[in-house]
Amino acid sequence: MGRRVLITGLGTFWGSRVAQALEADPGVDVIVGLDRKEPTVPLERTEYVRSDESYSILARIVKAARIDTIVHTFLVVDSTQMKSRTIHEINVIGTMNLFAAASAPGSTVRNVVVKSSTLVYGAHPKDPVWFSEEARRAQAPKAMVERSLLEVEGYVRDFAVDNPHVNVALLRFSNVLGPDITTPLAKALELPVVPSVFGYDPRFQFVHEADVVRAILFVLAGRVQGIYNVAGDGLLPWSEVAAICGKRTFPLPPFGMGLLSAPLASLGIVDLPPELLDLLRHGRGVDNRRLKKVGFEYHYTSAGTVADFVEALRIRPIVGASETAYQYERDVEQFFRHSPAVIRDSD
Amino acid sequence: MATAPGPRPKPKPKKAPATAAGRATKTRVRVPKVAPVGRSTSVALVPVPKSETPPDLADPRRSDVDEWGRSEHTREIARQVYGPLYRTWHRVEWEGLDNIPTEGGALLVSNHAGAIPSDAPAIMHGIETELGRPVYGLADEMFKRMPVVGTMWSRVGGVLAHPDNAYRLLREQEQLALVFPEGTKGTGKTYGERYQLRRFGRGGFVQIAMRAGVPVVPIAVVGSEEAMPMLWKSPQLAKLLGIPYLPITANMLALGPLAGMLPFPAKIKIRVLDPVRFDVEPDQPRYSRSLIMDTSERIRQQIQEALYDMLRQRESVWFG
Numbered sequence: 291m292g293r294r295v296l297i298t299g300l301g302t303f304w305g306s307r308v309a310q311a312l313e314a315d316p317g318v319d320v321i322v323g324l325d326r327k328e329p330t331v332p333l334e335r336t337e338y339v340r341s342d343e344s345y346s347i348l349a350r351i352v353k354a355a356r357i358d359t360i361v362h363t364f365l366v367v368d369s370t371q372m373k374s375r376t377i378h379e380i381n382v383i384g385t386m387n388l389f390a391a392a393s394a395p396g397s398t399v400r401n402v403v404v405k406s407s408t409l410v411y412g413a414h415p416k417d418p419v420w421f422s423e424e425a426r427r428a429q430a431p432k433a434m435v436e437r438s439l440l441e442v443e444g445y446v447r448d449f450a451v452d453n454p455h456v457n458v459a460l461l462r463f464s465n466v467l468g469p470d471i472t473t474p475l476a477k478a479l480e481l482p483v484v485p486s487v488f489g490y491d492p493r494f495q496f497v498h499e500a501d502v503v504r505a506i507l508f509v510l511a512g513r514v515q516g517i518y519n520v521a522g523d524g525l526l527p528w529s530e531v532a533a534i535c536g537k538r539t540f541p542l543p544p545f546g547m548g549l550l551s552a553p554l555a556s557l558g559i560v561d562l563p564p565e566l567l568d569l570l571r572h573g574r575g576v577d578n579r580r581l582k583k584v585g586f587e588y589h590y591t592s593a594g595t596v597a598d599f600v601e602a603l604r605i606r607p608i609v610g611a612s613e614t615a616y617q618y619e620r621d622v623e624q625f626f627r628h629s630p631a632v633i634r635d636s637d
Numbered sequence: 638m639a640t641a642p643g644p645r646p647k648p649k650p651k652k653a654p655a656t657a658a659g660r661a662t663k664t665r666v667r668v669p670k671v672a673p674v675g676r677s678t679s680v681a682l683v684p685v686p687k688s689e690t691p692p693d694l695a696d697p698r699r700s701d702v703d704e705w706g707r708s709e710h711t712r713e714i715a716r717q718v719y720g721p722l723y724r725t726w727h728r729v730e731w732e733g734l735d736n737i738p739t740e741g742g743a744l745l746v747s748n749h750a751g752a753i754p755s756d757a758p759a760i761m762h763g764i765e766t767e768l769g770r771p772v773y774g775l776a777d778e779m780f781k782r783m784p785v786v787g788t789m790w791s792r793v794g795g796v797l798a799h800p801d802n803a804y805r806l807l808r809e810q811e812q813l814a815l816v817f818p819e820g821t822k823g824t825g826k827t828y829g830e831r832y833q834l835r836r837f838g839r840g841g842f843v844q845i846a847m848r849a850g851v852p853v854v855p856i857a858v859v860g861s862e863e864a865m866p867m868l869w870k871s872p873q874l875a876k877l878l879g880i881p882y883l884p885i886t887a888n889m890l891a892l893g894p895l896a897g898m899l900p901f902p903a904k905i906k907i908r909v910l911d912p913v914r915f916d917v918e919p920d921q922p923r924y925s926r927s928l929i930m931d932t933s934e935r936i937r938q939q940i941q942e943a944l945y946d947m948l949r950q951r952e953s954v955w956f957g
Contacts, residue, residue: 415778415781415782415797416778416797418799418800418801419706419799419801419802420805422801425801488785489783489785489786489787490784523696524696524704525704526699526700529700530698530699530702544784572781588694591694591696593698594696594697
């Protein structure tokens with residue numbers, strides 16, 4: 291019997307990418323995708339279920355579809371996208387309900403992959419140059435998104451302790467860049483001048499969006515368990531990141547940015563949430579060797595990731611965004627999946 | 638809340654279960670039957686974007702800033718600027734330079750003095766020019782906090798004194814790291830307390846050298862106390878500004894607050910003592926506290942005695 295996979299956050303970049311890749315895997319029988327929004331990419335056989343993060347729906351789906359693998363990609367790490375209350379609902383409450391559903395009596399769930407972020411380490415002058423997976427953060431988190439991700443990781447840990455028969459993999463992704471994904475850092479690098487903080491030139495680490503998807507699929511396929519940092523090799527100064535982008539940095543004052551960032555955001559110039567301001571001051575490096583040790587190979591270094599992002603940025607005005615516009619039509623999708631009129635290759 | 642280690646800190650390298658191997662008839666999936674070793678085989682069981690591994694990852698770096706933030710280019714400029722100060726101002730003289738290993742990691746441990754200490758640049762400059770080996774200076778996070786200063790400090794080889802940083806530098810990269818266990822207690826001494834070594838922290842430097850399996854090389858520096866003697870300090874003002882001490886130095890009185898940053902041309906003499914090697918296994922999570930404290934105290938004593946010896950031999954503060 292093949293695997294029966296539940297993907298949370300099907301409408302997000304990661305959820306849809308993982309679903310697309312899993313559809314091509316004959317070892318996967320069923321893919322169920324949850325989200326509040328419709329998927330934004332064409333999918334062949336993934337079943338989309340519009341749902342919120344409430345417990346009763348999740349428990350019923352897990353039970354009814356006999357889900358054995360959960361890919362939890364529906365975690366917001368970009369605090370510029372929504373209100374902090376929504377982030378709390380999605381990250382903390384959603385994860386709590388998901389794991390409550392997965393640990394219900396008679397649950398068939400045996401594998402869980404959670405996509406977290408290296409934001410959980412924070413960015414502080416007392417930080418080591420490289421965070422290992424066991425490293426503790428220097429200071430209690432002030433940024434709301436960091437707090438919520440730490441709570442999420444708490445639920446993941448509890449679930450793993452209570453369910454020793456389940457393979458739980460917690461992946462902490464570094465700053466993601468790539469041709470298609472939009473992140474606050476990507477937006478900052480797309481500006482005519484790249485914002486920096488005066489007097490600071492911290493070192494940054496990046497991971498390519500393709501390596502992110504590959505890492506999720508890697509731990510899924512290998513049933514890897516444990517906590518892993520996912521980040522490209524190498525650290526490069528922010529000024530060098532800007533240089534690779536062919537841009538100059540624009541130094542913001544080192545003090546009072548807490549006050550300045552709100553008007554900058556509301557004017558639509560650049561949105562620098564507190565966790566990003568910390569990063570622009572102190573940077574962050576994470577040790578990526580544990581995931582390499584279990585066999586994962588990166589295709590991009592940190593500098594290579596930036597270069598690939600820049601290349602995509604350069605050709606975007608010429609060829610347009612590589613993601614073609616796709617509109618989810620519920621009835622059409624249902625027809626293709628379930629109508630007897632459609633002749634499906636059954637093997 | 639801290640990011641405590643997860644439930645299963647030791648992941649078992651489970652590789653490529655061959656579940657899909659038998660049933661896949663016409664499929665794009667390549668399923669490696671054996672656990673893939675090396676970089677030629679892709680481990681992914683499912684088709685992933687760009688699954689062929691490039692032979693060598695492109696790493697289009699533009700600057701020479703290394704993972705620690707040190708730039709050899711900036712360091713070269715710093716050496717050129719500092720060179721005249723080193724040669725003609727302080728006329729730095731070394732003794733026992735061959736005690737510093739020419740290869741392999743070593744933790745250099747020295748006394749620390751002067752409101753703006755002259756010992757750190759003298760030691761780093763000397764070893765880099767004489768031995769051609771980079772020296773990473775381990776320092777308090779205070780430097781990293783400050784704009785401009787923090788960046789410059791990091792570019793010329795300053796690294797936060799964090800056990801993980803020291804371990805990676807010494808054990809994995811076999812570099813030279815310089816540490817001042819007295820910290821700001823050493824530089825915060827007033828002139829009346831010159832050459833009286835302060836407590837050597839909590840012996841963390843011994844523990845890190847033991848874990849990294851590298852020798853400790855004790856270094857005694859004479860002259861940095863007189864290069865910038867602190868006459869008076871204001872604990873209240875320092876506290877207000879959030880810095881370890883706010884000094885009034887003789888240099889400030891003589892030259893004014895800005896030119897007072899310039900050290901007096903005291904003769905600097907550096908004596909490198911015999912390396913201290915440890916008879917313990919590296920990579921242990923913990924070492925005997927008493928062994929650490931005994932060793933730390935012994936090294937402190939050695940440096941203190943060397944300082945007294947050098948001061949006895951010294952005839953002039955300015956000419957050595």
